[in-house]
Amino acid sequence: MVQPKSDRFPKNWPLFPPYLCIPLYSKSLTPEHLSSLRARPNDAISIPSDTPLGPCPLVKITPIDTPSHPANGQHGLFAAKDLKPGTFILQYLGEIHISLPPTPDSSESTAIDLHATSDYDLSLDREMGIGIDADMWGNEARFINDYRGIAERPNAEFREVWDERRKERGMGVFVLPEGKSKQGKGIKKGEEILVSYGRGFWGARKEEAQPSISHWG
Numbered sequence: 001m002v003q004p005k006s007d008r009f010p011k012n013w014p015l016f017p018p019y020l021c022i023p024l025y026s027k028s029l030t031p032e033h034l035s036s037l038r039a040r041p042n043d044a045i046s047i048p049s050d051t052p053l054g055p056c057p058l059v060k061i062t063p064i065d066t067p068s069h070p071a072n073g074q075h076g077l078f079a080a081k082d083l084k085p086g087t088f089i090l091q092y093l094g095e096i097h098i099s100l101p102p103t104p105d106s107s108e109s110t111a112i113d114l115h116a117t118s119d120y121d122l123s124l125d126r127e128m129g130i131g132i133d134a135d136m137w138g139n140e141a142r143f144i145n146d147y148r149g150i151a152e153r154p155n156a157e158f159r160e161v162w163d164e165r166r167k168e169r170g171m172g173v174f175v176l177p178e179g180k181s182k183q184g185k186g187i188k189k190g191e192e193i194l195v196s197y198g199r200g201f202w203g204a205r206k207e208e209a210q211p212s213i214s215h216w217g
């Protein structure tokens, strides 16, 4: 694979898509969506203003060349250090956009929602129909695979965050916390970071013709 020669990009970043250090805004966002993005939810976890922008030292993008791995031939995201339960790893960056609601008869719809078929689209606000799509632009988080067929359970999760620098809502990747059942044991250096995309993600791909507003939910 050809990769950009710059320390402004993470190692193994492909030539496409472009690497993002901050989110992109889709032109489709209305003033109502923008004000929702700029209203801090009470329960969001703060990402401090001094969090460095650019390549994340906690992770490593790695090409997968293990035939038994279900994403063999693709990439995955691996821990570059031991990560304790509950650790904030990095933000999920991409194009913040509006998802079009699916129409009962898609032949009547004149607008095509490209995000509905993206494998990199993460829901930020279901009610408002706001998503973050890392298909055409993104950061290291776009390489996180689903745990199915790889491990018994996920070791990381997506949670809503509040970006203190930009005063904006976003999504972050966290190591699973210990929790009551003590299932979150942390992630060891060299281990693959795995989330659950949710059954909806895989269900939508089985019924190929059926678009869904938000994946990874």
Ligand SMILES: C[S@@+](CC[C@H](N)C(=O)[O-])C[C@H]1O[C@@H](n2cnc3c(N)ncnc32)[C@H](O)[C@@H]1O
Binding pocket: 070, 071, 074, 075, 076, 119, 120, 142, 143, 144, 145, 146, 147, 148, 149, 150
């Ligand atoms: C968000 S991307 C993850 C990064 C992807 N592996 C890459 O190199 O670009 C989602 C895609 O990765 C693949 N993938 C992720 N987890 C998988 C799994 N558990 N089994 C099979 N394919 C998986 C599928 O092709 C899926 O559509």
